[in-house]
Amino acid sequence: MKNSLRNLGLACWQILSEVPGWPDAPRQLRLRRLLPIFIPVAAMILLFLWNQVWTHPRIQSVRTAYQPLLVLEQEVADLSLGGSDDKAAEATARAAEAGRMLLPEPKQIGPVLNEFTRTALASGWEATFQALPAPAASHSADTPLYFITARGKLVPSAGNAQAFASLLAFLGQFSPPNRSVDLTRLSIRADEQGRQTAEVFLRVGCRIPE
Amino acid sequence: MSDQDEISRMLAEAAAQTEAAPTGNQTSDTLGGPTSLEPSASGGAGASPAPATIRKLPARIGARNNDVLGFAWLNGSLHAATFRRQKMTQSWSCPTSVRTVAEFEAVLDEALASVNFAGTDTFLILENEIFTHQADDIPIFAESAQRTYLKSRIQRHEKENGPVLWVMQPLITLHQEQSILLHLLPKSFYVELHHVLLKRHLDLTRILPLIVPVQYELNRIPAGKNTTVIVAAEIGTSTVVVAGRVGGPLLFSRTILADLNREPSRVGVEVNRSLLYTKQHFESAASSVWLMAQNGVSAASELQTKCGAGKKVVALPTTPVDWLQSAAKLSPQQPINLLSRYLKTKRRTQFIRGGVLVIAWLGLALMISSYFQAASDWRKEHAQLTNLHDHEPALRADRERLERRNNATERDLAFANRVSTDRLPPVPASLLGYVAKLLPDGARLVEFNVRWDAEAGSWSFQFNGSIEADDETARTLIASMQDELAKSPLRVRFNENAHVLMTAPLVTPGAPEVQRFNLEGVLFEK
Numbered sequence: 001m002k003n004s005l006r007n008l009g010l011a012c013w014q015i016l017s018e019v020p021g022w023p024d025a026p027r028q029l030r031l032r033r034l035l036p037i038f039i040p041v042a043a044m045i046l047l048f049l050w051n052q053v054w055t056h057p058r059i060q061s062v063r064t065a066y067q068p069l070l071v072l073e074q075e076v077a078d079l080s081l082g083g084s085d086d087k088a089a090e091a092t093a094r095a096a097e098a099g100r101m102l103l104p105e106p107k108q109i110g111p112v113l114n115e116f117t118r119t120a121l122a123s124g125w126e127a128t129f130q131a132l133p134a135p136a137a138s139h140s141a142d143t144p145l146y147f148i149t150a151r152g153k154l155v156p157s158a159g160n161a162q163a164f165a166s167l168l169a170f171l172g173q174f175s176p177p178n179r180s181v182d183l184t185r186l187s188i189r190a191d192e193q194g195r196q197t198a199e200v201f202l203r204v205g206c207r208i209p210e
Numbered sequence: 211m212s213d214q215d216e217i218s219r220m221l222a223e224a225a226a227q228t229e230a231a232p233t234g235n236q237t238s239d240t241l242g243g244p245t246s247l248e249p250s251a252s253g254g255a256g257a258s259p260a261p262a263t264i265r266k267l268p269a270r271i272g273a274r275n276n277d278v279l280g281f282a283w284l285n286g287s288l289h290a291a292t293f294r295r296q297k298m299t300q301s302w303s304c305p306t307s308v309r310t311v312a313e314f315e316a317v318l319d320e321a322l323a324s325v326n327f328a329g330t331d332t333f334l335i336l337e338n339e340i341f342t343h344q345a346d347d348i349p350i351f352a353e354s355a356q357r358t359y360l361k362s363r364i365q366r367h368e369k370e371n372g373p374v375l376w377v378m379q380p381l382i383t384l385h386q387e388q389s390i391l392l393h394l395l396p397k398s399f400y401v402e403l404h405h406v407l408l409k410r411h412l413d414l415t416r417i418l419p420l421i422v423p424v425q426y427e428l429n430r431i432p433a434g435k436n437t438t439v440i441v442a443a444e445i446g447t448s449t450v451v452v453a454g455r456v457g458g459p460l461l462f463s464r465t466i467l468a469d470l471n472r473e474p475s476r477v478g479v480e481v482n483r484s485l486l487y488t489k490q491h492f493e494s495a496a497s498s499v500w501l502m503a504q505n506g507v508s509a510a511s512e513l514q515t516k517c518g519a520g521k522k523v524v525a526l527p528t529t530p531v532d533w534l535q536s537a538a539k540l541s542p543q544q545p546i547n548l549l550s551r552y553l554k555t556k557r558r559t560q561f562i563r564g565g566v567l568v569i570a571w572l573g574l575a576l577m578i579s580s581y582f583q584a585a586s587d588w589r590k591e592h593a594q595l596t597n598l599h600d601h602e603p604a605l606r607a608d609r610e611r612l613e614r615r616n617n618a619t620e621r622d623l624a625f626a627n628r629v630s631t632d633r634l635p636p637v638p639a640s641l642l643g644y645v646a647k648l649l650p651d652g653a654r655l656v657e658f659n660v661r662w663d664a665e666a667g668s669w670s671f672q673f674n675g676s677i678e679a680d681d682e683t684a685r686t687l688i689a690s691m692q693d694e695l696a697k698s699p700l701r702v703r704f705n706e707n708a709h710v711l712m713t714a715p716l717v718t719p720g721a722p723e724v725q726r727f728n729l730e731g732v733l734f735e736k
Contacts, residue, residue, distance in 0.1 A: 015559045016566060020330060024408060037567055040574035047577055059588055066595040072605050073598060079612035088619040095622035098629035145628055164646065171639035180629060185661040186638035190654070200638075201661070205629060 101180040102207040106131075106148050109204055112181065113150055116174070116202075120152075123170035124160035128153045129202075144208035149184070154198040163196050171200075180205025277329035279322075279412065280534040283308065284337045284420060285446030289530040290321040292329075293538040300325040301531045309338075311399070315406045322410060332407060333416035335423060335537050337445045337465070342394045343419060345462060347387040360392070373397035375548040379421070382459040382492065391463060393419045395548055415556070416537075417548040420445055421463050423536035424452050424502075427528075431456055431500055438488060438496045442481050442513070443528065444470045444503035449477050453488045453496060461492050470501070474509035478516030485517055496521075502528035634662060637669050637733060641700055645673060648694050650687040652678035653727075671702075672730035684725035692729065701734035 016037055017030035025033075063070075103109060113129035120127035129152040154170075156163040167188070174183040185201035277299070282289040288308040291301035302324035304317050351359060364376050374394045381389035395417065407414050420443065428441050435457040443450045447469045454460035464484065468476045481499055489495040499521055501510050506525035514523045542553065598605070638660040649655065655675040662669055677684045688710060695702040712726050 015562050018559050018563055020413065020560070037563075037570050040570040043574050044570075044577050047574075047581060051581060055585075062592065062595065066598065069595070069598045069602060069605070072602070072609060076605055076608050076612060079609060079616055083612070083616040083619050085615070088615050088622075091619040091622035091626070094626035098626040101629055144625065145632070168639060168643055168646070171642065172636065174639070175633070175636045180633065182634035182662075183636060183638050184634065184664075186642065186659070188642070188655070188658040190656050194654075203634075205632075 099207060101178060102145065102205040103148070103180075104207055106206050109148055109150060109206075112179070112204060113152075116152065119173055120154060120170055121157070123173075124157045124163070124166040125154045125170055125198075126157050146206055146208060147203040148206050150202045150204060152200045152202065154200065156196060167196070167198060174200070174202065275329040276331070277327060278538060279325065279327045279329065279332045280335070280538055281321075281332070282335040282530040282534045282537075283314070284335065284530055284533075285448045286338075287446040287530060288314065288317065288321070289534060290325050291531055291534045291538075292325045292327045293535075296538050298531070298535055298538070300327075301534075303531070311402045311406060314403070318406065318410065330411055330413040332412040332414050333418065333537060334403075334414060335418050335420055335533055336395070337420045337448070337450070340396055340399055341419065343421070343463065343465070344392040344394065345381075345389065346392065347389050350383065350386055350388050356388075363392075364394075367394065371396070375400050375417070377546055377548050377550065379419075379546050380459070382455075382461050384492070389462070391421070391460075393546070393548065400548070413556075415549060415553050416542065418537055418540075418546065420450055420533065421452060421460070422540065422544070422546050423533040424450060425454065425460060426536045426540060427502065427526075428452060428454050428460075428500075429457055431498075433498065437498075438492070438494045440481060440484055440488065440496045440499045442470065442477065442499065442501050442503075443533075444506070445530075449480075451481055451484050453484060453492075455494075461488060470503050470509050471505060474512035475516065477509065478513040481513055482516045482518075485521065498522040498524060501525040504529050637662075637700065641669075641671060641702075641733065644695065644698055644700065645691075648691045649675075650677065650691065653687070669733040670731070671733065672728070674726065674728040676724050676726050678722045678724050680723050681725060684727070688727050688729070702731055703734065704729055704731035 013030075017025075017034045019025035019029055019033050103112070109131050113131065116129055117127045129150050132149045132151060154167070156166070160166060171183065171186070174181060181202055181204050183200060184203050185199075187199040188196055189198075190196045276294075278293045280291050280293060286307040286309050288304040289301065290303075291298050293299065302321050304321065306313075306317070308314050308317060348356065348359060360378055364374065368374055371394075374396055376392060376394050379391040379393065381391055383389070400417070404414055424441055424443050428439065431439055431441075433439055433456045436455045438453065438455050438461070441450075441452045441454070443452070445465075447467075449466045449468055449470045450463065451466060452460060452463045462484075464480075466477060466480045468480070470477050485496055485499070499513060499517060501513060501523060503509065503525070504527065506527065510523050510525040514521070517523060543550075547553065641660055642658060645655070645658070653675055654677075655673055657675075658671075658673040660669060660671045677687060679687060692702075692704055696704070710727060710729065712728075
């Protein structure tokens with residue numbers, strides 16, 4: 001192995017330092033002939049070492065120092081891609097529209113119920129609505145929304161010959177699209193004479209003040 | 211500055227050093243030569259017959275010098291000529307006889323000065339007593355078997371006579387046998403000669419037997435193709451007779467130790483013998499004899515006498531320099547060369563070195579280019595990082611603003627969705643309307659309840675009433691209504707355990723039979 005390496009080295013030396021027409025040229029001349037090969041190889045080695053020992057570590061250290069900033073920049077980019085101002089405006093508009101469907105505060109349920117009373121009267125029914133106290137557990141932590149329950153008793157007005165039909169028409173007005181009011185319970189009773197009474201339970205969406 | 215110029219400068223320096231210190235005129239390269247043919251300088255120095263002065267190279271004509279120097283050393287006569295692109299530029303003939311390497315070295319500097327040679331490539335046409343040529347017939351083998359046969363034969367020869375340089379020249383093939391001519395030169399002679407030339411920085415790349423330029427001239431003889439001819443060539447004090455076919459193979463070659471000018475009759479007898487041998491052995495009579503000598507006109511008549519009147523004898527005035535010109539026209543790669551292996555090695559070495567040189571510089575250029583590009587990229591990156599650092603507060607503000615914006619968007623969307631999706635459909639009114647529509651004639655509702663169970667997330671209902679019909683009819687009508695409700699968009703499901711129908715007691719005699727019913731269940735409509 002040692003001899004093989006030595007022979008290989010000698011062969012390389014002979015080939016690379018060959019002087020044309022002078023096979024046994026002196027070592028000094030051979031060395032000079034080797035210079036055109038030695039110079040680029042040495043330069044490559046020096047460049048490589050300079051890069052590995054000096055440049056690369058320096059660049060790495062600077063990159064490491066700036067890493068938090070790069071992360072910050074990436075976060076900003078991700079956040080920018082995660083939404084847009086248009087989308088935010090649209091969401092705000094939708095939220096505002098949804099907010100208008102809710103009562104701003106529980107006290108304002110009175111006018112709503114009064115309105116239902118008037119509507120019922122117009123439909124041939126006398127209505128009595130009463131707001132019930134809302135349970136504390138109904139408040140949602142995620143969204144500022146909770147429901148207030150109200151109970152109403154309905155009896156047909158005197159002279160209302162079409163009590164059932166007018167009741168059906170009136171019940172259809174309990175879920176207006178622009179207000180968060182839903183009918184949650186309906187009880188109707190008819191006595192032997194055919195007189196009907198109804199009881200309704202409503203839930204009205206209310207916004208939790210921020 | 212080119213390699214050649216650099217080498218020339220180094221050679222001049224070496225020459226100056228040698229002249230200053232003649233005893234140490236050659237720096238020994240202990241690493242040895244690239245091929246086994248090359249002698250070691252130190253060993254050769256001891257065998258050197260005469261001290262030599264290092265050749266001072268003349269001023270270069272161009273950046274590279276590809277001139278070729280040829281020596282014709284033919285039985286004591288020495289001639290030299292330089293060639294540039296195969297055209298002779300200068301020639302020189304030694305006025306004295308040169309027999310030994312020492313004598314060769316003694317006149318070599320004068321020859322070099324006369325021909326004003328500035329290159330290194332040198333060839334030699336050699337004919338002398340120690341350069342032997344053995345004719346033989348060998349069976350036609352495969353090439354590898356033939357090589358093995360020849361090597362064993364050379365080994366036997368070397369055991370008796372010492373190491374030789376050799377080359378095989380194929381002649382004609384007859385009767386499944388290949389005629390060959392083995393050219394054998396003692397290696398010691400070559401080593402001695404090579405050393406003498408090396409001291410003058412002459413690279414001996416070819417040693418050719420005279421038969422090589424003779425064959426070249428034989429093929430140019432104005433005769434029909436494959437016409438058998440005999441050429442008698444003057445080589446100093448001897449004569450070479452070569453029989454061959456024009457444009458075809460050689461038949462045989464022999465050397466006659468007789469001077470064509472001084473003993474023309476003897477040469478004539480031998481040429482005549484060659485004619486007869488050609489006719490008998492190769493069954494083709496030579497049509498003409500060509501006499502190639504400096505002054506062959508007088509000898510031609512003698513040969514005409516000896517060979518018979520029917521033979522055409524033509525004298526072609528030929529000087530040894532003409533042989534050099536013929537050899538110069540041959541390709542350097544022509545195979546009949548005792549140093550062909552050295553030439554191959556030399557070409558390979560130059561190719562490898564050139565390749566390494568190109569790769570090294572190309573690699574350096576690529577590396578520099580790559581690093582330059584990397585440095586440029588890094589400068590840009592660093593500028594970006596610096597810019598980033600300068601704008602860090604703005605970035606942080608941006609991040610906070612965007613986080614707020616995205617969170618608000620998410621919250622708003624969740625709120626809007628909650629408000630819209632948490633709405634309950636108007637199921638009570640719908641179910642009441644459906645039931646009222648499906649209620650059969652004679653039936654009336656007494657009680658109707660629908661309620662939303664927030665925990666279960668479903669609607670439940672219960673209603674009861676009465677129907678004026680007998681039990682069977684009432685059962686059928688109620689079942690039909692149940693079926694219709696189940697198929698409705700409200701997807702009503704009735705409790706199977708509920709008591710659906712019961713007979714009501716008759717209050718008034720003669721009144722129609724009344725059945726009470728009670729239905730309860732759930733709605734899958736949310």
